[in-house]
Amino acid sequence: MHEFFEKPFINTKVNVVWGEMDALGHVNNVSYFRYFETARIDFLKQTGLLSILSEPSHSPVLRDTYAQYKRPVTFPDTLHIGSYITDIKEDRFTMCYEAFSESQQAICTMGYANVVMFNMKTGQKTAISDNMLDILKQYEIGKS
Amino acid sequence: MHEFFEKPFINTKVNVVWGEMDALGHVNNVSYFRYFETARIDFLKQTGLLSILSEPSHSPVLRDTYAQYKRPVTFPDTLHIGSYITDIKEDRFTMCYEAFSESQQAICTMGYANVVMFNMKTGQKTAISDNMLDILKQYEIGKS
Amino acid sequence: MHEFFEKPFINTKVNVVWGEMDALGHVNNVSYFRYFETARIDFLKQTGLLSILSEPSHSPVLRDTYAQYKRPVTFPDTLHIGSYITDIKEDRFTMCYEAFSESQQAICTMGYANVVMFNMKTGQKTAISDNMLDILKQYEIGKS
Amino acid sequence: MHEFFEKPFINTKVNVVWGEMDALGHVNNVSYFRYFETARIDFLKQTGLLSILSEPSHSPVLRDTYAQYKRPVTFPDTLHIGSYITDIKEDRFTMCYEAFSESQQAICTMGYANVVMFNMKTGQKTAISDNMLDILKQYEIGKS
Numbered sequence: 001m002h003e004f005f006e007k008p009f010i011n012t013k014v015n016v017v018w019g020e021m022d023a024l025g026h027v028n029n030v031s032y033f034r035y036f037e038t039a040r041i042d043f044l045k046q047t048g049l050l051s052i053l054s055e056p057s058h059s060p061v062l063r064d065t066y067a068q069y070k071r072p073v074t075f076p077d078t079l080h081i082g083s084y085i086t087d088i089k090e091d092r093f094t095m096c097y098e099a100f101s102e103s104q105q106a107i108c109t110m111g112y113a114n115v116v117m118f119n120m121k122t123g124q125k126t127a128i129s130d131n132m133l134d135i136l137k138q139y140e141i142g143k144s
Numbered sequence: 145m146h147e148f149f150e151k152p153f154i155n156t157k158v159n160v161v162w163g164e165m166d167a168l169g170h171v172n173n174v175s176y177f178r179y180f181e182t183a184r185i186d187f188l189k190q191t192g193l194l195s196i197l198s199e200p201s202h203s204p205v206l207r208d209t210y211a212q213y214k215r216p217v218t219f220p221d222t223l224h225i226g227s228y229i230t231d232i233k234e235d236r237f238t239m240c241y242e243a244f245s246e247s248q249q250a251i252c253t254m255g256y257a258n259v260v261m262f263n264m265k266t267g268q269k270t271a272i273s274d275n276m277l278d279i280l281k282q283y284e285i286g287k288s
Numbered sequence: 289m290h291e292f293f294e295k296p297f298i299n300t301k302v303n304v305v306w307g308e309m310d311a312l313g314h315v316n317n318v319s320y321f322r323y324f325e326t327a328r329i330d331f332l333k334q335t336g337l338l339s340i341l342s343e344p345s346h347s348p349v350l351r352d353t354y355a356q357y358k359r360p361v362t363f364p365d366t367l368h369i370g371s372y373i374t375d376i377k378e379d380r381f382t383m384c385y386e387a388f389s390e391s392q393q394a395i396c397t398m399g400y401a402n403v404v405m406f407n408m409k410t411g412q413k414t415a416i417s418d419n420m421l422d423i424l425k426q427y428e429i430g431k432s
Numbered sequence: 433m434h435e436f437f438e439k440p441f442i443n444t445k446v447n448v449v450w451g452e453m454d455a456l457g458h459v460n461n462v463s464y465f466r467y468f469e470t471a472r473i474d475f476l477k478q479t480g481l482l483s484i485l486s487e488p489s490h491s492p493v494l495r496d497t498y499a500q501y502k503r504p505v506t507f508p509d510t511l512h513i514g515s516y517i518t519d520i521k522e523d524r525f526t527m528c529y530e531a532f533s534e535s536q537q538a539i540c541t542m543g544y545a546n547v548v549m550f551n552m553k554t555g556q557k558t559a560i561s562d563n564m565l566d567i568l569k570q571y572e573i574g575k576s
Binding site: 028029030033034037062063064065066067068069 | 461465469495499501
């Protein structure tokens with residue numbers, strides 16, 4: 001098995017569909033942001049964060065997001081999106097993504113999203129709660 | 145000017161974007177249903193129906209929808225979606241669409257949507273209100 | 289197990305993703321046509337038709353397509369799209385779709401697509417080939 | 433008129449459509465990458481680069497892309513995507529985007545894309561050609 005699967009990632013499996021290919025014949029750059037969004041929500045579900053985040057006083061808001069394209073992907077293929085956490089700050093954290101292509105047995109796309117916590121009642125940024133912090137730290141990978 | 149523009153349609157202009165083309169190099173079949181949805185909401189806006197429909201007691205619900213593909217479309221192009229009404233019944237009506245391609249000077253796709261009125265408070269179908277009916281009839285085109 | 293799974297359908301599993309929900313909070317009407325397209329291509333793959341259809345002299349072209357919405361779907365859910373064939377004619381056939389919701393244990397959406405065979409070299413309609421016909425007939429369900 | 437329109441940008445007008453809103457009721461984060469792609473291709477068209485780039489020996493390839501969300505956008509709205517160039521290197525350049533919301537009279541989203549030139553015949557990176565460089569420099573804005 002590829003070393004990708006040995007990493008302490010939360011994994012989300014995505015089946016590439018034909019209609020995501022563009023006129024150049026490979027998966028369009030925009031589709032990866034949908035994959036990352038799907039992985040982000042799956043991360044919240046798998047880790048139990050989604051139930052913690054149901055309070056409007058602690059809502060995660062997407063500040064920015066990024067993707068780097070390393071290899072074009074074509075249908076049919078299955079991608080495994082590995083998600084992990086870096087740069088936990090008082091009111092924000094970074095979620096990183098690695099998309100592993102089954103057919104190519106290689107990382108095809110990498111990316112990240114910066115998420116900031118807001119209190120939707122006041123419209124102000126708010127600190128990451130302690131129970132949320134405990135979970136995020138379990139999936140934090142330091143930059144070496 | 146093409147005869148398309150002489151018809152008593154509500155017209156919605158849609159710029160085709162490159163990313164809507166699929167691996168076959170023309171606008172993907174799915175995109176037309178997004179165009180029709182956009183035209184449907186624009187019809188409600190242009191005719192004033194959107195303000196009438198703000199009451200949850202009279203909500204339009206999409207029952208079914210259809211598209212027939214007559215000519216493939218490629219980027220760049222601008223489509224004019226002409227919308228009109230047929231088959232007004234007590235609690236439902238049909239909105240028909242014709243998509244005219246500027247570059248081909250021809251209808252490329254036709255379609256329709258059947259819309260049923262619901263009272264969202266009771267979950268039951270409800271009759272089209274009189275003021276809504278007045279507006280729909282202005283854009284009704286009989287089948288000949 | 290639900291009777292859906294006892295039918296002689298080709299089944300395609302689709303995981304609903306959060307981003308397919310629209311501002312009304314359920315899967316947008318347009319998404320189902322992407323699901324149906326995915327099921328259509330999966331049908332061709334699973335039945336072996338995809339290799340037969342690699343010849344440009346026998347290309348399937350989507351003539352029209354339709355969806356009827358019976359129940360709104362929300363994330364998270366997994367849909368099973370069952371595909372089968374009706375109305376085989378000399379140069380065309382109908383592929384029908386039933387989308388079964390795992391969480392609701394019910395058919396949520398039904399639809400169809402009419403596919404016409406073209407010879408891309410001549411631009412003319414062409415007859416369904418014998419080996420293609422054999423396969424289509426295996427998945428044909430008569431209207432009763 | 434807002435100062436946005438006084439900047440030496442290539443401007444691309446995008447009508448927000450209802451179906452681009454997600455379950456949170458504002459334009460989904462993924463949609464902006466489609467807008468940026470549309471602006472990127474429009475930049476190539478408006479500046480005449482598209483004809484220069486028709487040679488496979490000089491193909492632009494998207495290396496990475498980024499978006500920062502400053503204000504949520506809701507339908508109806510029209511966005512003006514201003515595109516300009518920074519960081520021209522021997523074989524690559526950065527295209528930056530600012531999305532100005534008509535209804536909010538403010539920049540709602542910013543982003544960039546790094547584009548690398550490839551010779552598709554050899555699969556190797558290649559230098560930006562002189563005539564392409566001349567055009568890029570006309571739209572280059574230095575970081576201050």
